[in-house]
Amino acid sequence: DLSVMHDNSQAIRLYQKLGFERVPVFALKHKNPHNEPLFTSGNVGENLNPYARIIIREAQKRGIYIEILDSEGGYFELSFGGRSIVCRESLSELTTAIAMSRCDDKATTHRVLQQAGLQVPAQIRVEKEQQALAFLEKHEAVVVKPARGEQGAGISVDVRDADSLSSAMAEARGVCNTIILEEFARGDDLRIVVIGEEVVAAAIRKPAQVIGNGTDTVRTLIEKQSRRRAAATGGESSIPVDRETLRCVAEAGYTLDSVLPESEQLVVRKTANLHTGGTIHDVTARLHPTLRKAAIDAARAIDIPVTGLDFIVPAVDGPDYVIIEANERPGLANHEPRPTAERFIDLLFPQTAVR
Numbered sequence: 060d061l062s063v064m065h066d067n068s069q070a071i072r073l074y075q076k077l078g079f080e081r082v083p084v085f086a087l088k089h090k091n092p093h094n095e096p097l098f099t100s101g102n103v104g105e106n107l108n109p110y111a112r113i114i115i116r117e118a119q120k121r122g123i124y125i126e127i128l129d130s131e132g133g134y135f136e137l138s139f140g141g142r143s144i145v146c147r148e149s150l151s152e153l154t155t156a157i158a159m160s161r162c163d164d165k166a167t168t169h170r171v172l173q174q175a176g177l178q179v180p181a182q183i184r185v186e187k188e189q190q191a192l193a194f195l196e197k198h199e200a201v202v203v204k205p206a207r208g209e210q211g212a213g214i215s216v217d218v219r220d221a222d223s224l225s226s227a228m229a230e231a232r233g234v235c236n237t238i239i240l241e242e243f244a245r246g247d248d249l250r251i252v253v254i255g256e257e258v259v260a261a262a263i264r265k266p267a268q269v270i271g272n273g274t275d276t277v278r279t280l281i282e283k284q285s286r287r288r289a290a291a292t293g294g295e296s297s298i299p300v301d302r303e304t305l306r307c308v309a310e311a312g313y314t315l316d317s318v319l320p321e322s323e324q325l326v327v328r329k330t331a332n333l334h335t336g337g338t339i340h341d342v343t344a345r346l347h348p349t350l351r352k353a354a355i356d357a358a359r360a361i362d363i364p365v366t367g368l369d370f371i372v373p374a375v376d377g378p379d380y381v382i383i384e385a386n387e388r389p390g391l392a393n394h395e396p397r398p399t400a401e402r403f404i405d406l407l408f409p410q411t412a413v414r
Contacts (some may be wrong), residue, residue, distance in 0.1 A: 062086040106130045109293045109392040110148040117400040121411040139408050149365050149403055150388040158363040162387040165206050165239055168361070172382050175360035177353055180371075180381045181242040185228065191240055195224055200243035202383075203227035205235030209386070211332030215303055217243050223306060230302050244371040244381045248331035249342070251354040251368045252389050254402040258351045260394035261343045263375065267298045267328040267336030271319025277308055278315040281327055288336050295390075298336035304328060339393050342375045349378035361385055364406060 061079070063070045071081070103125050104115040111133050115125055118137050128134040128145065136145045144152050150159075161167050169182050181198065184206070185191045195201050195218070203224065205213040213234030215227035231238045252260040267288070269280035281298050288296040298304065300315070304327050308315060311325055319325055331337045354368050367389025372380045391399035405412040 103127070104130075104135060107133055107135070108148070109295060110390045111135065111146075113392040113395070113400045114146065114149065114403060117404045121404060121408070123404070123408060123411065137404075137407060140410060142408065144407050146407075148388050149391050149399075151365070151407060153364045153406065154387055155362070158361055159387045161361045162363065162366070162385045163207055165204060165384060166237075168385050171360050172357055172385075175356060177357055177360070178381045180244050180383065183240050185238040185240055188225075188228075191224060191228065191238075192221060194240050195219075195221070198242045202241040202243050203231050204239050204241065205231040206237035206239050208234040210334040211330045214330050214332075215306070216329035226302060226306070241383065244383070246371045246373045247375065249350070249370040249372050249375060249380075250339070250389070250393075251346070251350065251370060252366075252391070252394060252397075252399055253354050253358040253368065254365050254399070255406045256355055256358060257402065258343075258346065258354055259399050259402045260341070260397035261346045261350075261354075261375070262339045262341050262394060264331035264333065265338050265340065266326055266331045267338075268324055268326045269319065271321055271323040271325065273321035274318065276315065277313050277317050277319055277325065277327075280319060280325075281315075285336060288338075292333070296333050296336055298327060303330070333390070333393060341394065341397065343397060345376045347374075347376050347378050350375070350380055353380060353382065357382055357385065363387060365389065365403060 061074070063074070075081070103119065104112050104127055107115070107127070107130060115135065118125055122139070124138040126136045126138070128136055133147050134145060136143055161171050166182070166184055169179050173179050183190065183194050199219065201218050201224070203215045203218055213231040215230060218224050218227050228238055248264045250262050250264055251258055267284065269277065269284050271280065278300070281300060281304070285298040288298065305315070307327050307329055308325070313319065313325065328335050328337070333339060350370065350372065357368050358366050363385070367386040368382055369384040369386070370380045370382055391403060
């Protein structure tokens with residue numbers, strides 16, 4: 060004997076041709092990885108971005124009720140066992156307004172982490188241009204960033220001269236009136252995701268780059284790579300051709316109309332942000348215990364249950380680091396197959412956790 064779904068007419072016709080007879084009995088299906096789609100509605104949250112959908116998929120697996128509150132804004136509500144929590148991607152009602160404000164203002168983040176005894180780069184809030192020039196002269200290379208903003212907007216990395224500094228500050232001012240200058244720290248850009256005081260994932264983020272083929276211009280190579288990144292991330296990642304991209308290309312001795320020699324690599328952004336074409340590479344298993352502890356201590360200092368902490372490190376398996384930012388809404392989908400969504404739902408609804 061065998062069983063099929065009552066509305067699977069094609070399968071029923073096939074089995075009847077093979078000599079099977081229909082009998083008036085019902086079969087009770089238990090959910091397992093093979094028939095899970097029968098128990099969930101596959102189109103819930105289909106209009107949300109990948110960072111929300113990964114959470115919704117995990118909630119569906121556990122029988123948690125999902126209501127999409129604002130598809131355009133990315134808001135949804137999860138309900139289970141008399142408890143309801145509104146989320147916007149990995150930001151939930153469990154994150155307080157105080158914790159969120161500490162992440163929102165990069166100068167505040169810097170002070171909180173520094174007071175907690177964690178390693179941070181030198182930083183100033185720019186009041187006058189002369190102050191900025193003096194900071195550049197002291198540190199030789201700086202990072203210019205808006206005090207508030209996300210997805211790498213308005214950030215210029217490895218600024219080394221007065222003209223570039225002036226342009227970078229104008230770029231940052233377009234995002235936020237308050238500008239921060241930070242000592243440029245050399246090393247790899249490391250994102251560590253902490254959920255419920257546990258390090259769940261760690262990844263090195265690399266800035267956008269193109270590889271020459273001896274035929275295409277830099278502009279064409281950027282356009283092609285941007286389309287590939289957009290296709291690979293559901294439209295979440297692309298390389299903007301803005302002042303920062305033009306600066307990086309010019310510093311390498313090229314223009315957008317230059318033909319890049321075959322096999323030559325050109326870094327076209329110095330910020331390793333995924334939204335501006337960067338790539339991500341998992342290093343969770345190699346993470347040094349000191350970095351793991353620093354990430355947990357930073358989350359505790361900010362008093363935030365879910366966060367993505369941005370480190371600059373010489374090596375992921377070494378103890379040296381500086382922390383440059385904290386994100387209150389880290390993209391959990393960027394770290395698959397690490398169990399980021401699973402630990403997030405564990406935090407919200409611990410009674411559904413299976414370890």
